[in-house]
Amino acid sequence: MSHEIELKLTLPQKSLAALRRHPLIADAPRDGRTCTLENTYFDTPELELRERRMAVRTRKAGTRWLQTVKCAAESTGGLSSRPEWEQPYTNGCFDFSAIDRDDVRSRLESLHPRLVPVFTTRFKRETCILTPREGVKVLAMIDSGTIEADGRERPLCELELELVEGEPEELYALALQLAETLPLTPENVSKAERGYRLFSNHALRPAKARPSRLSAEQSPVDAFRIIGFDCLALWQANESGARESDDPEFIHQLRVALRRLRSALRLFGPALPTDFVARWSDALKDAADGLGAARDLDVMLAEVLSPVAESGLADEATQRLIAMAVDRRDREKAAAREQLLAASHGRQMLALAADLYTLQSDALVKSANLTTFARLQLSQLRKRARRRFSAAADDLHADKLHELRVSLKRLRYGIEFLLPLLPEKATVRFANDVAEVQETLGYLNDEAVARSRLKTWAGKDPELRSGAAFVAGWHAPRVARLRKSVLPALEPLLWGKAPWRR
Structure with a gap:
């Protein structure tokens, strides 16, 4: 052999x-x-x-x-x-x-x-x-x-x-x-x-994150390395599909991989070399931002414009806005494919793999208890989410609600990474409840971004301005209802007993 x-x-x-x-x-x-x-x-x-x-x-x-x-x-x-x-x-x-x-x-x-x-x-x-x-x-x-x-x-x-x-x-x-x-x-x-x-004869399908493979015996650096390679595998699995397919889920899951990597860098940052965290935080943000426009327009079409069109109430102005969105989305997809085909993209994946493979840990970090580290870091993430909650509660401004959503996403990713170290049933239930609130905040952010974008596209064209106003009005009742209910739904999750605390 x-x-x-x-x-x-x-x-x-x-x-x-x-x-x-x-x-x-x-x-x-x-x-x-x-x-x-x-x-x-x-x-x-x-x-x-x-x-x-x-x-x-x-x-x-x-x-x-x-x-x-x-x-x-x-x-x-x-x-x-x-x-x-x-x-x-x-x-x-x-x-x-x-x-x-x-x-x-x-x-x-x-x-x-x-x-x-x-x-x-x-x-x-x-x-x-x-x-x-x-x-x-x-x-x-x-x-x-x-x-x-x-x-x-x-x-x-x-x-x-x-x-x-x-x-x-x-x-x-x-x-x-x-x-x-x-x-x-x-x-x-x-x-x-x-x-x-x-x-x-199976078409390539978008890949999703697989369950965490951590165990309590690992050091924080070893745990991060495992998570890092899993995120890189998710990136790789969706990269070829994003180049070859029009399915928007490939770019979405590719960006999920990049976001999960950045979240893992923050979560394990205290145990990692400072220069490693700084270098890859910036590099991964740039990679995700380069693919963001195509994904944002896909979401705008699927979550904001398509429901209006499918209702049968869209007028000619709204149809013009939808056509503009499709055209811009297709151009951004072509640009995203060019980015994925560039030598710099593959080089970045190789550089990350090489850095993960050779990542070192000092004696102090090696001796740290991973379960204790996990509980401390999740508590810190929840505290940050509380601060974002308090800021958003003042006026429910769209930007502050979006910041709250980002903090919840990081908390949920952290829970998913560290789940093998935590009480499973209670933690999964908590994570699912957080995900539900996060989804609500996601819709509110998608609608706010779309409203601003459509207003910009309409400019001084009275017909397009009418179409943009119609789309905003169509979503307004749901937006008002969710803005009223989302923070009360989240409050007990952030101030109640955390499932990872003893």
Whole structure:
């Protein structure tokens, strides 16, 4: 059994020539000739190997045939480490006898009679040897071709950096050098998983945050690292969808990932290096702001304008405003896609992954009790929300209500991050109640922003001003009702007993 450690990076097909011209690649010695690899992946008709996160494939390279078995790997920031067994594939028959893990071997031998071809990858591979310094050796493999399943195909274009000698952080260092001028993006999804998606003919769907994986034995820095990589994975998962799909949920969930990261930085800030927090707070804000206009216009259409149109009461002026919103939204989406395709975007993801991987902790922070830290930090977040509540209660100004909403969002994210350390039932119930109030405040903010934007668009055009006034009037009864009820609903949550307090 071997254990491969690799960093997988995707890039647009049109950038291959630039990758080959990059000095790191162009000046490196080749490891053999460029070859065409044809890989067939096998599974049972019920896809039992996929369910167990195992892969069995045959590979044809020239006249040579290989059999490969891979097991599950946790990929973070594009970096993965997985067990692999490779041997000659002879006489068209699988042989699993050499696999030195009893559970893997017995599972494969029991499924062997039912294994059938599921999908194929065909690509040209160019391999060069990178030796940036003594004691470090990395294979850089450029793969370009297709994934094919059941008459469908998708392009495949990626760079794999496989560690031969040295430490894993060397892979990030090389990737960041390449990403200075190339649009490289870290990729957590393997070729096998992409093949299964194509075989199942499932469209890529927006990803949502997964449950927290913290445990009380971890230090605050280790806990932050886990949360950081989970947020980065959410960012990565939605980034490709945001580039390829018109579904607004991809950009929304991508921005959620960035907001969650910024919230985690604030939550764990006392345990983290000051320069790390400052650098990434600014960088993540800039990344989210660059995608904000497209998301804001999607929300304006879905939450404010579409309900008016669907009521059947929208007049011609309102329809003109809706058309303006659609046009601006489409232009902002195009700008967002350009941002996601830029080399700086992938470089930022790689830089974050590298910083998370090498993040250090001092002895004092290592000795801190994570559960105690969690209770203290959540109490601080609730105190900040109380201050925002008091400020908003004076006049219910839209800006102050929005600030209150932001503080509640940070509190809810903090609870979600730290939930494994807290009394589950009471804390989940509290978080759900906070989320309900947050949603109400979100609608009030969306309506206020839309009202201001529509007024600006209308300018001095009397017809458009009439349409903007009509939209505001249509929402006015609901706005008045919610403004009256939202703070009384929130008050017991902020001044009652917190579920995380002993």
